[in-house]
Amino acid sequence: MDIVTILAAILSGGAIGLILGLVGGGGSILAVPLLVYVVGVGSAHAAIGTAAVAVAGNAVASLIGHARAGRVKWRCAGVFAVAGMIGAALGAELGKAVDGKRLLVLFGLLMIGVGLSMLRRRRAAEAPDVQLTRDSAAVLLPRLVPIGLGVGGAAGFFGIGGGFLIVPGLILATAMPLSYAIGTSLVVVSALGLTTATSYALSGLVDWGVTALLMAGGVGGTIAGMALGKLLGGRKARLERGFAVIVIAVGGYVVASSGIGLPGVN
Template identity: 65%
Template sequence: MPLALAAGAVIGLILGLIGAGGSIVAVPLLVYVVGVADAHAAIGTAAVAVSLSALMGLAGHARAGTVKWNCALVFAAAGSLGAWIGARLGKATDPDLLLALFGLLMVAVGLSMLRPRRSAPDPDVRLTRASAASLLPRLLPLGFLAGLFAGFFGIGGGFLIVPALMLATAMPIGFAVGTSLVAVFALGATTALSYALAGHVDWALTALLVAGGGAGAFLGARLGRHLAGAKNRLSRIFAFAVIATGLYVTRSGWPALSGWLSAG
């Protein structure tokens, strides 16, 4: 129980401090710290916790008016379809191979976090009948792809969804973060449902993760206000930590990965 609460607190703390990245460490924490033996169970449990955490965070952003609802709902709908397909593929993948591939994804995510973001923000962007012709061809495929990855690896995918929304609509990052939580909840819930139907969710562990995550998010938000000027530095430190963890996870699953590569 203490380890599960601590894992949830770490996930929430990361989300509170830098606004993303909590879900990417959830599966490694469950496997290597909490001791969940089955990668499929770790992914299913993490998906439930991540979706609930996103729902709790969405309320604050909705009150602040930083959610572009039409963009969010279209992106989430396309993403949910991708997440359902991705979850089915993930459940059919060998658990050790899945962990190794997850490690590679962590390395890629960490490297992407080190790249400076470039955008020409449009805070007034809206999905309307007039703008649908230009926005839908970008929102739908990007939402589907983000959902496919999120479902396969059982993650919230905020690190994918935020830049995808910015690329599709040119909305500022503040709006992208708030809008992304709708999709994170939808994708996480879709993935969680798929894994739950297959019996890959530990509900008692999920409750502990959510409880710890709430406390961690509260502390992270308070620290984030005091460390606002250091958020870029914190993000870089976290990126290096994600890369290091990804390399460790990949190394642990290397026999399965090398066997899969040899067979291919």
């Protein structure tokens, strides 16, 4: 591995961590494009596998702080994670069966869709005391399980942590506040990332050297992002919109540079 690749991997990890620190999620969706177009990982499948390992590692590290602050709904996270792991395992197998270039096209389209959804104003649902108990199970389980399966399938197929999908999914299912949804989502991101990473690692589709560099850069980027986020304070909404525009632009570039038409179109 030459010095240029090493620096590109560290800086890419730093960029992902910076975004995670600033807006609380979504940085992992840039991991695959960064690995392919900046670091120079030649295979889309290898990029997905490598990104999955790095995302899982960074999520575990971030989870510790949120858990200490009491911002994790463990039972809700457990149900969502189990359902998500089943979906991720199925999604990862399906993703490996898809041609690499077509997979990048689908990934680019997903990025565009996610970016557009992030630009929409969301109503904040507040139920900070929500808990999964025997009394609430009849209401919460029919919401947590199918949403978890769907999010997990997408995470496994595209090799992403899925925080940008898990957070709104948890809010939709339980009405927990955003701060709790972010903390709780890290349990799920860790589980889904581990499931996807294991699937790709068993197929020999993980570049462990690049993974280590991504994670090293991610630690520094996350610390810097959290510090910058505190300084910017009330501008979080603008940061999220700015990030959404970046996601849309990168998604458009991925689709345009793939060199093939959309799936099913010659």
